[in-house]
Amino acid sequence: MVQKALGGAGLRGQVAGKTALCTVGKSGSGLTYCGYDISELAAHATFEEVAYLLVYGELPTVTELEAFNHRLRHHRRLPLALKEVLERIPANAHPMDVMRTGCSVLGNLETEADFSHQDEAIERLLATLPGILCYWYQFSHHEKRIETATDDDSIGAHFLHMLHGKKASELHQAVMHASLVLYAEHEFNASTFTARVCASTLSDMHSCVAAAIGSLRGPLHGGANEAAMALIETMTDAEHAEKVLMDKLASKEKIMGFGHAVYRTSDPRNAIIKQWSKRLSEEAESPRLFDVSERCEQVMWREKELFPNADFFHASAYHYMGIPTKLFTPIFVMSRVAGWAAHVKEQRADNRIIRPSADYTGPEPRSWVPIEQRVSAIPTE
Ligand SMILES: CC(=O)SCCNC(=O)CCNC(=O)[C@H](O)C(C)(C)COP(=O)(O)OP(=O)(O)OC[C@H]1O[C@@H](n2cnc3c(N)ncnc32)[C@H](O)[C@@H]1OP(=O)(O)O
């Protein structure tokens, strides 16, 4: 017998499986990765340490981290065939489509032979996704064929180096670490659940990650950081921000970067990225974007009791680092691939195909009608 869906639309509140990777909103607003609080990880860990924690289950020792970092640096070079595909993707393509295609092409060229090679596939994806994005971006926008094998110590610094053509400052490297740590993992969010559904069919790692990229692309999920930027850049100052938001709320528009499916009072990642955005605004001596964002936060709480999620202050932070808006969501991919891959491993380790049921809402059984006797159901003009 089909059970009626608990928790209503969107499977909200339903437990759909087990994970040892992450808790979201357990104490109302908390977030942990493998038992470590997000505020501690964002303050002390590099992104690579967090990726290691997720993929291998424990924080690395000094030797393990050195070896991991070495492998990630060593694997940055893109295969020629992948570069040739990237060169054919036009400049007006959506960069998330570039990421999805890049992941897919890599899967063709370096197919995960069997699950005993999953860690190699994961490390290669972590190492190459920034290069896939920047190689396409620089070629399609500036006709430059860049070298994707930089000697930067971290994935964040490596990305900024390829994007700007010079080494990133200490501050920008620190912001990238925090940002990538914050985005790395979030339990059964839409894109991770997509990856797990794909993994549950015993599919390969690249298919799981490509499917997850497709889910992350939408503005209700990862795409919200770009949509938030599109909103705040229209705001000339805090007073104007107030007016824009009040008009939008009056016309029942959704404000991207606010609200959450699980957290009820705050998203713990917000306070952290907000602090970094403030630091960057001070460095840039350009407070407008930070000020309008802060006013948005006040208005949304006052009017709707909605709070900024991880995406909202990421918009101003990334903008202050000179990152083009359309590259915001792909950065989320560079980070979340660690979480997706960890979930794929977890699913594979204790698998049963994910196949829920549906409440049927269609017509009662009816008789077959031969085509010549059918009356069109489409209204004529
Ligand atoms: C990293 C991430 O993926 S974080 C999420 C990024 N996404 C966004 O920022 C997009 C904007 N936010 C949203 O669309 C939603 O808040 C989601 C998708 C994140 C969560 O959706 P839900 O779980 O369905 O939201 P929830 O049930 O809390 O919504 C409650 C009410 O608040 C409203 N609401 C929720 N978010 C917003 C918002 N950003 N702006 C205006 N109203 C909102 C809903 O429309 C709903 O109103 P209703 O009861 O009159 O229909």
Ligand SMILES: O=C([O-])CC(=O)C(=O)O
């Ligand atoms: O958990 C969610 O639904 C969305 C989210 O914040 C994330 O994936 O980081």
